[in-house]
Amino acid sequence: MDVVGSHDPVLVALSILIAIAASYTALDLAGRIPGAAGAAKAGWLIIAAIVLGGGIWSMHFVAMLALYPGLPVSYDIGLTALSLVIAIVVTGLAFLCTSHPHVTRRRVMAAGIFMGLGIVAMHYAGMAAMRAQAETVNDWRYALAATAVAIVASTAAIWLALRHHSLGERIVGSVALGCGISCMHYIAMFGVSFVVNENRLSPDVAPGIGNVDIVIAVSAATFVILAAALMAAMYDRRSSLLAEREAQMWREGEERYRLLYRRTPLPLHSLNDEGRIEQVSDTWLELLGYRRDDVIGRRLTDFMTAESARQRNEEHWPRLLDVGELREAEYKLVARDGRILDCILSAVAEKDEQGHLVKTLCGLIDVTDRRQAEEALRQAQKLEAVGQLTGGIAHDFNNLLAVILGNLELARKRAPTDPRLVTLIDNTMQAAQRGAALTQRMLAFARRQDLNPEPVDVPELVLGMADLLQRSIGPGVRIETRFPLGLPKARVDANQLELALLNLVVNARDAMPDGGAVTIAARENTIAATESEEEGGELRPGRYFCLSITDTGTGMDTETLVHAAEPFFTTKGVGKGTGLGLAMVHGLAAQSGGRLKLTSQPGKGTCATIYLPVADCIAGASPEVGAESGTETGSEGGGARILVVDDDPLVLSATAAMLEDLGYGVCEASSGPEALVILDREGPFDAVLTDQAMPGMTGVQLAAAIRERQPELPIVLGTGYAELPADAGTGMLRLGKPFGREALHRAISTAMRRTPANVVNLSSRLR
Numbered sequence: 001m002d003v004v005g006s007h008d009p010v011l012v013a014l015s016i017l018i019a020i021a022a023s024y025t026a027l028d029l030a031g032r033i034p035g036a037a038g039a040a041k042a043g044w045l046i047i048a049a050i051v052l053g054g055g056i057w058s059m060h061f062v063a064m065l066a067l068y069p070g071l072p073v074s075y076d077i078g079l080t081a082l083s084l085v086i087a088i089v090v091t092g093l094a095f096l097c098t099s100h101p102h103v104t105r106r107r108v109m110a111a112g113i114f115m116g117l118g119i120v121a122m123h124y125a126g127m128a129a130m131r132a133q134a135e136t137v138n139d140w141r142y143a144l145a146a147t148a149v150a151i152v153a154s155t156a157a158i159w160l161a162l163r164h165h166s167l168g169e170r171i172v173g174s175v176a177l178g179c180g181i182s183c184m185h186y187i188a189m190f191g192v193s194f195v196v197n198e199n200r201l202s203p204d205v206a207p208g209i210g211n212v213d214i215v216i217a218v219s220a221a222t223f224v225i226l227a228a229a230l231m232a233a234m235y236d237r238r239s240s241l242l243a244e245r246e247a248q249m250w251r252e253g254e255e256r257y258r259l260l261y262r263r264t265p266l267p268l269h270s271l272n273d274e275g276r277i278e279q280v281s282d283t284w285l286e287l288l289g290y291r292r293d294d295v296i297g298r299r300l301t302d303f304m305t306a307e308s309a310r311q312r313n314e315e316h317w318p319r320l321l322d323v324g325e326l327r328e329a330e331y332k333l334v335a336r337d338g339r340i341l342d343c344i345l346s347a348v349a350e351k352d353e354q355g356h357l358v359k360t361l362c363g364l365i366d367v368t369d370r371r372q373a374e375e376a377l378r379q380a381q382k383l384e385a386v387g388q389l390t391g392g393i394a395h396d397f398n399n400l401l402a403v404i405l406g407n408l409e410l411a412r413k414r415a416p417t418d419p420r421l422v423t424l425i426d427n428t429m430q431a432a433q434r435g436a437a438l439t440q441r442m443l444a445f446a447r448r449q450d451l452n453p454e455p456v457d458v459p460e461l462v463l464g465m466a467d468l469l470q471r472s473i474g475p476g477v478r479i480e481t482r483f484p485l486g487l488p489k490a491r492v493d494a495n496q497l498e499l500a501l502l503n504l505v506v507n508a509r510d511a512m513p514d515g516g517a518v519t520i521a522a523r524e525n526t527i528a529a530t531e532s533e534e535e536g537g538e539l540r541p542g543r544y545f546c547l548s549i550t551d552t553g554t555g556m557d558t559e560t561l562v563h564a565a566e567p568f569f570t571t572k573g574v575g576k577g578t579g580l581g582l583a584m585v586h587g588l589a590a591q592s593g594g595r596l597k598l599t600s601q602p603g604k605g606t607c608a609t610i611y612l613p614v615a616d617c618i619a620g621a622s623p624e625v626g627a628e629s630g631t632e633t634g635s636e637g638g639g640a641r642i643l644v645v646d647d648d649p650l651v652l653s654a655t656a657a658m659l660e661d662l663g664y665g666v667c668e669a670s671s672g673p674e675a676l677v678i679l680d681r682e683g684p685f686d687a688v689l690t691d692q693a694m695p696g697m698t699g700v701q702l703a704a705a706i707r708e709r710q711p712e713l714p715i716v717l718g719t720g721y722a723e724l725p726a727d728a729g730t731g732m733l734r735l736g737k738p739f740g741r742e743a744l745h746r747a748i749s750t751a752m753r754r755t756p757a758n759v760v761n762l763s764s765r766l767r
Contacts, residue, residue, distance in 0.1 A: 011066030015059045015185070020178030022055020023157065026091075027174055030158075033099050045099060049092030052157070056119055056181055057087040060126050063185050079129030083122045090118025098158050112155025119150045119181070123188055142191020146184045153180030267364040271347075273357040275299050275317065287366055289336035300362075305332040305340065321357060324349045333364075342371040379562065399651045402738035404432045406654035409741045410661055432738075453592060455615035456494045458547055459483040462520055465498055469505050476515035477508070483522050489615040490545035492592050497612075500585040504549040504608050507582065511553025511606060519550045524614070539595055539611060548609040556600040585610065641665040642748060645675045645690040645702065646718075655689065655718075658741045664748070672697030676705055685713065687751050689735070689744075692719035714751035 029048040036044055060083070061075075094115035098107055123146070127136060157177045267284035269277055277295050285292060288303060301309040308331040320326045326347040333341045347362040412425045462481060469479055490497075501520075508518045522545065529541045582596070585608070589596040594611035642664045646652040649670065656666045667682060669675035672694060679685065688706060692699035703715045718735045735747040 008066040011062055012186075015063040015066060016178060016182045018055055018062060018178075019059040019181045020174055022052055022059070023177035023181070024171065024174035026052035026055065027157065027177070030095055033095060041099065045092060045095050048095055049088050053088030053091040053122075054084065056091070057084045057122060057126070059178075059182060060123055060185055063182070063189070064126065064130065074131045076129040076131060079125055083125040083129060086118060086122040086125055090115050090122070094118075094154065094158060108159055109155060111158050113151050115154035115158065116147065116151030119154060119184065120147045120188075123150075123185060127192070137193045138188075139191030139193075142187055146188035146191070149180060149184040149187060153177055153184060156180065267366070269295075269300070269362050269364070271300060271360040271362065273359065275301070275360075278359065284364065287335075287341070287364070288333060294336075303333050305334060308332045320347055320349055320360065324351070341366055342368045399648050399737065401432055403650040403654040405429065405738050405740050406658045406744075408432065410657055413661070453491050453493050455489040456492050456497065458490050458497070458522055458545060458612075459487060461494060461498065462501065465501070469502065472502060472506055473509040473518070477512055478517050479505070480517055480519045481521070482519060487522055488524060488543070488545060490547070490612040491615040492612050493588070496588050500588050500610065501547075501549070503582070503585060507608075508549060508551035508553060508606070511551055511555070516552040516605075519548075521548050521550070522546060523548075525611070540593070543614040544594060544611045545614055546609055546611055548607055550605060550607040552605045555602045555604050555606055556598075557602050561598060561600050582608075639663065639665055640686040640748075640752065641667065641684070643667050643669060643675060643678060643685045643688045645669045645672065645688065645694070645699070647671060647691065647694040651691070655744070658744055659689075659748070662741065662745050662748075671695075672699075672702040672705070675702060676709075679706065679709065684710075687714040687716065687748055689716045689718060689748065692717055716747050716751050 026048050029044055029051060033041055033044050033048065061080075094111040097111040097114070120143075124138075127138075130136070153176075156173070262279075262282050264281050265283055267281060267287045269280040269284050272278050276297055276299055280292065280295055285295070290303075295303070301312050304312060312329075312331065316326055316329050326345070329345045329347075331343050331345055333343050335341055344365040344367055345362055346365075347360050349360050350358045352358055408425055408429045412422065412429070415421050415425060459481075462483075466479065466481075473479070505518055505520075525544050525546050527539050527541050527544060531539075531541075582598075586596045589610050589612065593613045597609045597611065598606065599609075600606035642659050644652060644655050644659065644666055645668075646655065647670055652668055652670065656668050659666045667678055667685070669678050672690075673696065675688070675690070679688075688703075690699040690702050694702075697705075699717050699719065703717065706713055706715060714733075716733050716735050718737055718739070733747065733751050735743065739747070
């Protein structure tokens with residue numbers, strides 16, 4: 001006889017509720033397994049297995065109690081306990097299978113199948129524990145359906161446990177899983193029927209756990225497990241909230257740090273333990289011109305020159321690892337546009353407890369402008385020192401040439417009419433004059449040559465010497481001029497500017513062995529105060545006339561360009577150049593109140609630009625008398641008395657000899673104090689010719705002392721220097737060294753002619 005049981009709806013609802021609650025708690029606990037380690041991981045796995053396995057077991061027996069087959073029922077203690085163990089073990093093994101850091105779909109599917117089959121085994125073990133006066137018959141179709149539902153529900157549970165889900169997702173998943181487990185049970189129960197054998201009926205069933213006991217045990221176990229699990233979950237949730245809050249604060253702090261790091265006005269960067277860039281500030285990126293994606297993850301040495309990278313790898317990085325810091329290491333960094341930047345880097349290393357490098361915090365200082373200014377200052381100081389040396393040598397050489405030229409002129413005048421001897425003297429005089437021209441170039445570089453600055457129409461001057469320039473460079477090079485209308489006049493010595501222009505054009509020709517073009521152009525330029533500071537103060541603020549000579553020749557590299565204006569520096573072969581051409585142009589421009597600026601690139605030619613003050617910007621200069629003076633030569637000395645003062649006995653002797661040959665009466669003094677004594681004791685004199693550079697008392701100081709005694713006495717200052725002290729009297733007549741017989745006569749005649757008309761020379765009256 002078949003017995004069909006009925007179900008208590010209250011107990012059915014309770015079984016489903018137990019399944020849902022167990023599913024929620026187990027999912028919450030199992031979700032912590034992947035992120036834990038060691039004992040914590042094992043603890044979460046065991047608790048999750050007990051909760052989910054125990055919940056499924058409790059749901060099963062509560063559902064069994066909901067079944068009322070109409071017969072007395074009891075449960076075997078051993079099989080009942082075995083069903084609980086099966087549920088917990090298979091659930092724990094499934095969670096263990098998926099606790100690997102890298103869980104694949106195959107692992108999830110395998111764990112789901114294993115757990116589903118274990119739940120089915122637990123179900124039928126629990127069914128086997130039931131004792132009743134009837135035979136239990138299971139329909140295999142319902143058993144298969146229940147097994148499928150168990151596998152699907154188990155797979156879903158494991159998948160949900162591995163996800164980082166929200167509270168809403170966890171509730172929905174728990175309801176689905178709990179309903180799935182309950183559905184599995186009731187599908188299996190629908191396939192169960194009880195067959196009663198009337199001949200074997202007995203009033204009692206086999207001894208075991210009764211319904212009341214099973215209800216108490218299941219309910220107590222279920223609620224104890226759920227309560228403990230929920231308390232653990234609440235505690236863990238609180239810890240998780242605190243950890244999340246701490247992590248959020250850490251992330252916010254990290255974000256603030258990154259924001260501060262990026263927006264700091266300093267060029268900062270940090271490196272990892274391999275020397276690769278982790279963070280850079282915006283200022284660092286602006287300095288080198290790169291984007292953030294271009295530098296993150298790359299080595300710092302990728303942005304250095306080869307020599308700086310070698311120094312970094314072989315010297316500084318080992319020192320940083322050893323000492324823990326690096327102070328003011330100098331590197332050359334390559335910007336995105338190819339510029340080379342001089343930078344100073346300081347770094348501090350951060351290490352862990354074991355002493356291993358974690359990261360390196362670094363800062364850069366761009367010293368490119370400072371280095372350029374220092375180099376410009378060193379170059380200026382070097383040129384100044386070379387100029388002083390050159391000027392001193394030229395001055396002394398001028399004295400020697402003055403002696404040689406003066407004596408040669410006297411010797412030629414007194415030489416017998418031997419043509420061969422006259423020729424030898426003339427050749428010697430030409431050699432001495434060439435030496436004098438060489439010293440003039442040296443003095444030009446030293447800014448100590450005698451100049452006669454005046455307003456010059458530069459375009460007219462250039463056009464006037466066009467034929468000379470073309471003959472000097474030959475037919476293979478063409479000259480082009482570009483002069484806009486309305487250019488002002490430049491204040492410069494016209495003769496020296498012609499010589500400078502000729503030197504530059506010849507240099508341009510030598511740089512174009514295969515021919516080419518030389519462009520002579522001019523423009524007006526106004527230098528502001530800021531531009532003057534950027535140029536290192538070489539040019540004062542104001543208006544300048546810019547004369548440029550540009551060629552299409554081979555050009556110069558950076559190293560050659562640095563030394564191009566130094567005296568005696570030349571790239572030409574031996575005997576093909578003195579190396580004074582550009583030095584002379586440099587000195588002329590500087591002495592005239594301007595500068596020479598050279599720009600060049602290999603293969604792209606050279607441009608030399610002379611900055612000269614505009615004529616209306618500078619006052620006039622003191623009058624000078626030289627070999628090229630236009631003053632007419634007067635008659636011979638006529639017995640006028642001249643006091644000659646010079647500390648060099650050779651120069652003194654040669655000058656006195658030329659004056660005596662001109663018919664002057666000469667008295668010699670080797671110093672300023674001696675000259676004053678002679679003036680007081682042996683006067684009067686018609687004029688005084690004195691050297692400037694003398695020890696004890698200079699020529700200017702001697703002139704001042706003479707004017708206190710005899711204000712009307714003419715004084716001629718013989719010097720090879722253009723620059724005189726600030727106390728030099730205005731209008732003082734100067735005679736440039738070396739000078740010849742005729743130049744000396746013109747200077748003395750001019751000085752005496754400039755004597756005021758109401759002054760009568762006593763020496764003339766006495767004669």
